[in-house]
Amino acid sequence: MASGRPHIRHHRGGTHCSRCGPGWGVSNRCTKGKDTECGKCLRGTYSPHHSTQPCWICSRCGPGLYEAHPCTSKMDTVCDSCHRQAQDNPDYRRKCRGHSFFLAPEDARNTGEESVLVNEPEEQFRxxxxxxxxxxxxxxxxxxxxxxxxxxxxxxxx
Incomplete structure (x- = not known):
């Protein structure tokens, strides 16, 4: 992490500590006589708000999901269901196109859709x-x- 200027102060154990801004994480915690040291979030990590924590590790999209928006230093990965087609998205094409996925029953209830199998003939699953x-x-x-x-x-x- 590179050194950066922290923003926004808070109290910690009788000391006034600064919080790191979005896109920055704590590299050295505040101690008596020494303020918080912040570092820019490295690739694969993020911090969405002012915080006294290190940068968080970016989420990865699990089975049946593709990366709709990649992780940035200020925002976690946004995943979307392979049931929502996005032919122009390279991660959708890599992870979803030509694959079969079940719509989970809890998703079916929430969306008002039936639980269905995509891209497979029904008789294969008797x-x-x-x-x-x-x-x-x-x-x-x-x-x-x-x-x-x-x-x-x-x-x-x-």
Whole structure:
């Protein structure tokens, strides 16, 4: 980190310490008789606001996501879903084009969309015998929970 001038003061243990501005992180903490030393955030790190912390490591986009906006010294990486096409984005083309991704059920509820599979024929994902047995076991367990709930409701009425 390069040395820089801190901005905005705050109190720390009876001393007046300065905070580092956006794009800058603490390289040496404030001590009695010595103010905060700041350094410019290096590539792959950022600091979005005045802070008494070192620069943070930039986020990376996980599976099913592409980098919509790269990390800068003042802003973390912005990721977007591969379900939102961005043909002109090189990271979208590298990570998403031609790949299959499920829309997670929680995303489906939040967006009002159905959970769908992209770029794959439906018949490739039919359940095999093991999956059918597992599904039946789960459904039976859920029915047992419903039965217990009904019994508890009946007991509470007594």
């Amino acid at each position: 359940m095999d015998g093991r999956d059918l047995i597992l599904r039946e076991d789960v459904e039976a367990a859920l029915e047992d929970v419903d039965d217990v709930d009904e019994e508890l409701a009946g007991m509470q009425r007594l």
